[in-house]
Amino acid sequence: MSSIGMGAQMQVDVITEIDELEKLHADWDRLYEVDPEAQLFVSWNWLVPYMRHYKGTWFVLAARPGTPDAPYVAILPLRMRTRMNKTGLFFNEINMAGNNAADYTGAICAPEHAEKALQAFGRHVAQMGWSRLNLENLRMSRERIFAFIGQFSRDIFALSEFSRVNSADNVDNCRCFAATLPESFDTYLDDVLGTNTRQRLRRFLRKVASGELRIARADASTYERDIETLLEMWRIKWGARKGDRLEAIMSTNRRVLRDSFKAGTLFLPTLWQGERPLGALAVFVDPVKKSLLFFMAGRDEEARSIPVGLILHGHCIKLAIENGFATYDFLRGDEPYKFAFGVTESRVNCAAIYTKNGSNVGDRLDPRSLDTVFLEVTKIHQAGQLARAENGYRQILASDPLHARALYGIGQLLAAKGDHREALEHLVTLVAIDPASFKVWHRLGCELQALSRHDGAINAFRQAQALAADFAPTRFALAKSLAALERVDEAIEILTGLIGERLQVRSVGNLRQKAEAMLQSLRQRGQPSYIMMNPQLNPAFRRVQAAF
Incomplete structure (x- = not known):
């Protein structure tokens, strides 16, 4: 761990080793609990297991005011990537630590210190060696974002915002949707859902209650099987569209789901008809923020007569309400089916800060x-x-x-x-x-x-x-x-x-x-004949030659 002074008001420590990171655990959990902008993908239980797979590339900026023994007031998890440009020169780019798996990224802060801490983080990052800083899926208030990006000199850096719209189906992945949950499931059905959705959901949940369909939740004995079932159904649906990226996506999702189950943050229900799995959801559980976050789904594409997604989402929402959860988050993407669940909209920000000359800061x-x-x-x-x-x-x-x-x-x-x-x-x-x-x-x-x-x-x-x-x-x-x-x-x-x-x-x-x-x-x-042909080899000849 190294420390960078940021004036008398804020010090930034750079944490790169697991043993130092472990010492941050209590502060991380404390800040996560008090930060109203914090969300599951920057929690210790979700993010740190993911970071561990990127040994040597992740680093955490941790800010504290005043003396080195003061408690931390903000944490910004990041990851370094090294690439080569078209001219054959290497350069570094910085990504948010949860990149490639987290729907949301960001920092966690004590609210009263957020602005100054993010300014300190910005000043520190601006002095590091890199040519591109990717701020993807950033779920932070505009005030915090501006405090951070305001530290990058316009003489050296440029900023570009970009959208995340899928060309294949026109889904905008900067739009995010979540349902605010009332105190009872009946209230949710009657006051939040539309008539048609409410009637269909009640009808099919009765089929589950009667045993015609059943929902099994992954446990320690079944989670490996259930994860593979989910991923295989997802692959059948999306594999062709993902192309060459498919195996990397599958590998990352498999790792994330396994780690999340072991950390106690994964809820994975599977809908069965007899011995045939019809579909499954991967839902992350955030008991601190009282939120369920829907991550991915897979379904049997031949089971057209059964609304698998509606049943499983309804089941999850019912359980969430019964356990006092406040939010069911559908995460990124404005797919039409989400609007049936009584959601409200928010947005994530996607931008890149890059050096104007294309080289690393300081050419190093x-x-x-x-x-x-x-x-x-x-x-x-x-x-x-x-x-x-x-x-x-x-x-x-x-x-x-x-x-x-x-x-x-x-x-x-x-x-x-x-x-x-x-x-x-x-x-x-x-x-x-x-x-x-x-x-x-x-x-x-x-x-x-x-x-x-x-x-x-x-x-x-x-x-x-x-x-x-x-x-x-x-x-x-x-x-x-x-x-x-x-x-x-x-x-x-x-x-x-x-x-x-x-x-x-x-x-x-x-x-x-x-x-x-x-x-x-x-x-x-x-041999004498050789020396005669090469007189420079004769010591006497060399002595005479040296005299002149």
Whole structure:
């Protein structure tokens, strides 16, 4: 956890580790209870299990006034994502932590501190390294939204609001609908529903009461089966429309439903006719805000004569009223069937804040994303896309000049393209960071050797030998530098030892053959005919030459 001071009035802590997050649990629950704008998808029980699946990318901003021991007054859960643009450069974007699963997103605040806390959050986020901030499905008052977005300089950032209308059916997913529940189900039927809906619902609920139809609620022994039943019916209905995204959506929903059941926030009723499941609902339960939230449904598309959705929603609403719940929330989307349940409308906001130049703030990657970027750059390097890989390594090092794996990677890449001087610079930095790596010393020696700096190369190879005495490529490279300095006897000794051994290093290929060829060449140097043809090898000749 790190702390960022925001003047005397508000401090923002950045929480990135699970053990630190656990310490926030009590404050999170306390703020959730007192915040009138809080909703299930930012509650601890729903959101934290979802966040845990995004290890290394989620982070929580927590604000408190005054001293470090003051209680937190606001929490903003976020998630970092790393992407690559069309030019091959990496960039970061920030999403709300519940993105891809939560119908609503937002922050939780003590109401009296909300404005100042969101201003502090905005100032903090504006200084981070990212190029796009996605504020999707934001369920917050305009006052809170403006307090947050007002901290982003118009000189650097731009804001764009967008709609969420499905082109296939013209459903607007920024419109949200919920039914306010009266004290009794009869009152709901008589005063809220229309005549036709009321009559049909009563008639089919009587079929449930008589046993002609039955509704079973998922429990510990059936929830896995019931989740799969729901998802399979949903897939049959929507699979073709979701296309390539289907499996990812199914996987996310399966995980969310399982986690929610284990956390005690999922109610999953299934309507049966005999042994045939006709449909199921996934409904989230929020006992703090006294709300049920309808998440997804599946139904047998061949059971046309039975209003499966009406029966299951009616059943859930009846139970909600009997248990003192105040709201039945149909969440996002203005599908026509929702209007039959006596709903009122609200909206979520969808907007993006982005840098005008398209690059990360400060032209630096967020530190939390560097290892992810490195893995992608490594794949690009291995695929032979050297220019893009070099750009990636340089982006990493611009944010962290001491990133060891990036230093090694760019050193390797630059050496392969013949830029030995810059490769050497990176490896000199790296060997100071990781002096216990024989590979780093070996590669450092190779770069010194390529630049004909053989004394330095010999020292580097000796360091590598001290760490990995049996690494054959280092010994061969050492012999080369010794030979280049006319330390022929030492080179011959090393090569003779190599040839006489059973080399264990698979990657060296024809190293034995190279060693044999080099050994033969060195032995020829000792012959008088060879020295006569190459007088520079004669020590006396070199002394005379040096005198002039």
